[in-house]
Amino acid sequence: xxxxxxxxxxxxxxxxxxxxxxxxxxxxxxxxxxxxxxxxxxxxxxxxxxxxxxxxxxxxxxxxxxxxxxxxxxxxxxxxxxxxxxxxxxxxxxxxxxxxxxxxxxxxxxxxxxxxxxxxxxxxxxxxxxxxxxxxxxxxxxxxxxxxxxxxxxxxxxxxxxxxxxxxxxxxxxxxxxxxxxxxxxxxxxxxxxxxxxxxxxxxxxxxxxxxxxxxxxxxxxxxxxxxxxxxxxxxxxxxxxxxxxx
Numbered sequence: 001x002x003x004x005x006x007x008x009x010x011x012x013x014x015x016x017x018x019x020x021x022x023x024x025x026x027x028x029x030x031x032x033x034x035x036x037x038x039x040x041x042x043x044x045x046x047x048x049x050x051x052x053x054x055x056x057x058x059x060x061x062x063x064x065x066x067x068x069x070x071x072x073x074x075x076x077x078x079x080x081x082x083x084x085x086x087x088x089x090x091x092x093x094x095x096x097x098x099x100x101x102x103x104x105x106x107x108x109x110x111x112x113x114x115x116x117x118x119x120x121x122x123x124x125x126x127x128x129x130x131x132x133x134x135x136x137x138x139x140x141x142x143x144x145x146x147x148x149x150x151x152x153x154x155x156x157x158x159x160x161x162x163x164x165x166x167x168x169x170x171x172x173x174x175x176x177x178x179x180x181x182x183x184x185x186x187x188x189x190x191x192x193x194x195x196x197x198x199x200x201x202x203x204x205x206x207x208x209x210x211x212x213x214x215x216x217x218x219x220x221x222x223x224x225x226x227x228x229x230x231x232x233x234x235x236x237x238x239x240x241x242x243x244x245x246x247x
Contacts, residue, residue: 182238
């Protein structure tokens with residue numbers, strides 16, 4: 001496992017769920033973590049936990065729905081070696097029940113914020129000849145459903161951007177990959193879906209929802225030098241579709 005000492009990582013949506021698991025794992029490997037979120041209390045709790053484990057971290061608050069706040073986040077982060085675009089919003093509503101404001105919010109946070117962060121931070125990575133960007137997408141990007149079209153569209157755009165950025169920055173030593181999780185058990189998904197997350201989980205071969213640490217391990221691998229030949233790839237982590245089973 002690559003030692004990340006001396007590398008700086010910006011993780012959006014780091015105060016809960018997958019982002020928090022990623023922040024802890026990268027800090028444990030020696031990376032200095034810049035944890036983004038909106039809740040200062042949870043941000044400081046995460047920083048404190050990382051420091052108690054011997055790591056180094058700081059918290060930056062920003063509303064990713066505000067383009068100016070995203071630009072400020074990039075400026076406050078400074079030069080980073082690792083960018084994990086994890087923050088996102090999701091509303092599993094039917095198209096007629098999704099307002100223009102709701103649609104715009106999905107695009108602003110899930111698609112535009114990663115676009116602006118990569119535009120601000122990747123050029124410096126390219127100048128240094130090294131960098132890793134990991135985008136957290138969703139199986140909703142490729143698996144059609146009767147609800148959540150706005151969410152799925154915002155994540156499908158990120159998957160295309162992942163491949164585009166890999167082409168744009170890859171020759172300069174910046175690898176860009178993604179992880180596409182299926183249902184993952186987090187406070188956010190449990191609050192939104194309740195018992196329905198168990199129903200969704202039964203749709204995969206493993207018959208359960210994923211855990212944040214399982215997704216974070218894949219992110220860590222995509223950052224690690226062991227995945228040095230991977231670029232422009234979106235790793236599917238959904239427990240396996242039942243349609244893949246014989247019969």
